[in-house]
Amino acid sequence: xxxxxxxxxxxxxxxxxxxxxxxxxxxxxxxxxxxxxxxxxxxxxxxxxxxxxxxxxxxxxxxxxxxxxxxxxxxxxxxxxxxxxxxxxxxxxxxxxxxxxxxxxxxxxxxxxxxxxxxxxxxxxxxxxxxxxxxxxxxxxxxxxxxxxxxxxxxxxxxxxxxxxxxxxxxxxxx
Numbered sequence: 001x002x003x004x005x006x007x008x009x010x011x012x013x014x015x016x017x018x019x020x021x022x023x024x025x026x027x028x029x030x031x032x033x034x035x036x037x038x039x040x041x042x043x044x045x046x047x048x049x050x051x052x053x054x055x056x057x058x059x060x061x062x063x064x065x066x067x068x069x070x071x072x073x074x075x076x077x078x079x080x081x082x083x084x085x086x087x088x089x090x091x092x093x094x095x096x097x098x099x100x101x102x103x104x105x106x107x108x109x110x111x112x113x114x115x116x117x118x119x120x121x122x123x124x125x126x127x128x129x130x131x132x133x134x135x136x137x138x139x140x141x142x143x144x145x146x147x148x149x150x151x152x153x154x155x156x157x158x159x160x161x162x163x164x165x166x167x168x169x170x171x172x173x174x175x
Contacts, residue, residue: 025145025146026053026054026055026057026145026146026147027053027054027057027059027061027145027147027148027150028041028044028050028053028054029054029145030143030144030145030150031061031063031150034143034150036065036066036067036152037063037064037065037066038066039064039066039069039070039076040063040064040065040066040069042080043069043076043079043080043088043091043092044092046079046080046082046085046088047085047088047089047092048085048089049089049092049093053096053147054147055147056147057100057147057148058099058100058147058148058149059096059097059098059099059100059118059147059148059149060096060097060099060100060101060148060149060150060151061095061096061097061148061149061150061151062095062096062097062123062133062136062138062151062153062157063095063143063150063151063152063153064095064136064153064154064155064156064157065139065152065153065154067154068136068153068154068155068156069156071155071156072156079091090119090159091156091157091158091159093117093118093119094117094118094119094121094123094157094158094159095117095157096117096118096119097115097116097117097118098116098117098118100148100149101115101149102141102142102149103131103138103141103142103151106125106127106131106141107127107131109125109127111125111126111127111128112124112125112126113125117159119159121159121160123157131151133151133153133157134155134157135155136153136154136155136156136157137153137154137155138151138152138153139152139153139154140152
């Protein structure tokens with residue numbers, strides 16, 4: 001009886017471990033499953049960045065929702081054109097940090113801390129009251145993936161102009 005029970009316990013543990021592996025997803029699959037990043041995923045594909053966001057990472061992605069992209073209007077359709085691939089890639093890589101940064105760590109940063117993105121430019125983290133990246137509100141934090149974390153934001157971040165201006169821009173409409 002003990003041997004049968006031990007086998008059953010091992011089988012349950014092994015099944016749970018395999019199920020956990022099957023549920024584990026990279027950033028792209030995690031974003032697909034969330035359902036609110038269709039425009040972002042279309043842009044990632046158009047920029048040729050899908051394989052990067054499926055790689056080992058770790059990454060932190062500040063992911064604009066479909067509503068955030070809608071604020072850009074027709075600009076999104078223009079950015080998706082092949083001739084604008086470099087611009088699109090620059091915008092998208094401005095949303096990615098080359099490490100995993102969970103919300104608890106962001107909360108401990110000094111307000112106004114600048115963090116370097118994969119793009120090479122910096123974003124400004126605001127943590128007084130509402131968490132923000134540049135002028136964009138972080139709506140949801142710590143959407144975990146195998147290769148990093150997603151923080152959901154309400155605006156598309158636009159990298160600074162080539163003159164390396166201090167304050168990065170955001171599409172967020174103030175009003």
